[in-house]
Amino acid sequence: xxxxxxxxxxxxxxxxxxxxxxxxxxxxxxxxxxxxxxxxxxxxxxxxxxxxxxxxxxxxxxxxxxxxxxxxxxxxxxxxxxxxxxxxxxxxxxxxxxxxxxxxxxxxxxxxxxxxxxxxxxxxxxxxxxxxxxxxxxxxxxxxxxxxxxxxxxxxxxxxxxxxxxxxxxxxxxxxxxxxxxxxxxxxxxxxxxxxxxxxxxxxxxxxx
Numbered sequence: 001x002x003x004x005x006x007x008x009x010x011x012x013x014x015x016x017x018x019x020x021x022x023x024x025x026x027x028x029x030x031x032x033x034x035x036x037x038x039x040x041x042x043x044x045x046x047x048x049x050x051x052x053x054x055x056x057x058x059x060x061x062x063x064x065x066x067x068x069x070x071x072x073x074x075x076x077x078x079x080x081x082x083x084x085x086x087x088x089x090x091x092x093x094x095x096x097x098x099x100x101x102x103x104x105x106x107x108x109x110x111x112x113x114x115x116x117x118x119x120x121x122x123x124x125x126x127x128x129x130x131x132x133x134x135x136x137x138x139x140x141x142x143x144x145x146x147x148x149x150x151x152x153x154x155x156x157x158x159x160x161x162x163x164x165x166x167x168x169x170x171x172x173x174x175x176x177x178x179x180x181x182x183x184x185x186x187x188x189x190x191x192x193x194x195x196x197x198x199x200x201x202x203x204x205x206x207x208x209x
Contacts, residue, residue: 004054004113005112005114005137005157007040007112008109008110008158008159008160008164009156009157009158010108010109010110011108012106012107012207013067013152013153014108014148014149015027015149020120021057024101024103025100025103026102027038027102027103027149028178029105031056031148032179033179033203034180036056036112036114037053037180040112042144042145042180043137044129044132044136048121048123048124048129049116049117049121050119050196051114051116052116052117053203054113054204055204056111056113056203056205057199057200057201058109058166058199058200059109059110059111059164059166060108060109060130061167063105064103064105065102065105066101067102068100069099069152070098070099071100074088075092089124092151107145111127116129123169137157137158137159138183140157165199166200167197168196169199170198171195172196173194174194175193176192177192177193190204
C-alpha cells in the first residue's frame with residue numbers, strides 16, 4: 001500500500017532565494033524540495049515521520065517581478081548571558097530597517113507529490129498518519145501558516161486527487177538547485193540538477209553535497 005500524497009499549493013508571490021546571491025534576493029525559477037517539505041511539515045509533522053519530496057508539478061508559467069522589501073539588518077540573538085545582564089532581547093525596526101530589492105515569483109501554482117518514511121518511534125502506524133494529514137489538508141488546518149520562502153508570502157493549499165494540466169511541454173534545464181539541508185550533519189546543504197520535463201521536476205535524483 002502506498003502512503004504518498006499530493007497537495008496543491010498556490011499563492012500571489014514566492015521567493016525561493018538562491019544562496020549564491022548575497023545582498024539582493026533572487027528566487028529560483030520554481031519551488032525547491034526543501035520549501036515543499038516545509039509546507040508539508042507546517043500542515044502535519046510528527047517525530048514519527050519524515051517527509052520525502054518525490055515530484056513538483058509546475059502548473060503556471062514562470063513570472064518574475066521586482067519588488068522592494070523592508071528587512072532587518074541583524075537577527076535577534078538571545079542567550080542566557082544577555083538575560084542575566086538585563087540586556088534587551090528585542091530590535092527596533094526604526095533603527096534596524098534596510099530596504100532591499102528582491103526578484104520574486106508572481107502568481108505561483110504547484111502540486112507537491114511526496115511520501116513519508118517512519119523514523120522508528122513507537123508511533124509507527126502509517127495509515128493513521130496518512131489519514132490525519134489528509135483530514136487536516138482537506139479542512140485547511142495547519143500548525144502554522146505555510147509560506148513560499150518568506151512569511152509575507154502565505155500559501156493556500158488543498159488536497160489534490162487529480163493533476164491539473166501543465167502549460168509546459170518539452171524539457172527545460174533549471175541548473176543546480178538546493179535540494180535540502182542535512183540538519184544531522186552540521187546543517188550541510190545538498191544540491192541537485194533540476195530538470196523540468198513537461199512541467200514535472202523529479203526530486204528523487206542523486207543529490208550533490
